[in-house]
Amino acid sequence: MPATHRPRQSPAGWDADSLHDPHAQPDKAARVQAMFDAIAPAYERFNTVATLGRDAAWRRKTVAAAGVQPGDVVLDVCCGTGDMLRAFARHAPAAGLLIGVDFAANMLAHTRKRCQEPFSVLIRADTLRLPLANESADVISCAFGVRNFRDLELGFREMFRVARPGARVVILEFATPENLVLRWAYRLYCSVVLPWMGALLSRDRTGAYRYLPRSIQTFEPATALAGRLEAAGFREIELRPMSFGGVMLYRGVKPAGG
Secondary structure, eight states: OOOOOOOOOOOOOOOHHHHTSGGGOTTHHHHHHHHHHHHGGGHHHHHHHHTTTHHHHHHHHHHHHHTOOTTOEEEEESOTTSHHHHHHHHHOTTOSEEEEEESOHHHHHHHHHHOOSOOEEEEEOOGGGOOSOTTOEEEEEEESOGGGOSOHHHHHHHHHHHEEEEEEEEEEEEOOOSSHHHHHHHHHIIIIIHHHHHHHHHOOOSOHHHHHHHHHHTSOOHHHHHHHHHHHTOEEEEEEEEGGGTEEEEEEEOOTTO
16 A cells, blocks of 8 residues: 555644643653744733733833843843834844744744844744854843743753853743732633633644733743843843742853853
């Protein structure tokens, strides 16, 4: 009988079983990639609505924390649709080169449409295997992306590898507020409102907006994430809570002898 070729199956969406511990799924990277490819068209609109526009302020503060100097090479990993890249272009115009990296093709396609500034370079790649030379970036940023890494330790090591001595790393990530009342309200919003809003605005069928709250609830505490940055080699680690502790800004520096 002639050989037959079975069509390649798409990665499964997020269901109840996989959402029990999304970070432990062996195919997490494939699921995340397929998820972002699916929600790319509505991604920024959802972020603006879901955060009541606060995401723009968080990015401005992240750019300020990066301390961009004239001529700096800025690398934004998990760049998505380019909102962080545009924030650097707008608020740190002295940067010499902006580089965006993401492994979801549809997200990068929307970046090309929305980023009019000649920030120059977009690369489709996984942050765990950056196609960049050692010590080639002065600033490395990641907005709401490290939670999606398949391997945090490897991702931070790669960021450290491509950072020049003295380079700054700035990371935005969701966190769980310490205040009990705020934590209850935050979890209610994430678990009930966000999935409903995601289904309404993006017509998502991958479970992306069920993944979001579970990936926050099952993610490492802020202090543990800061410890991973230090273990990768970064120093002068700072944690700056925003929006009543629902968002955390991490900052670190690669030492001169690094």
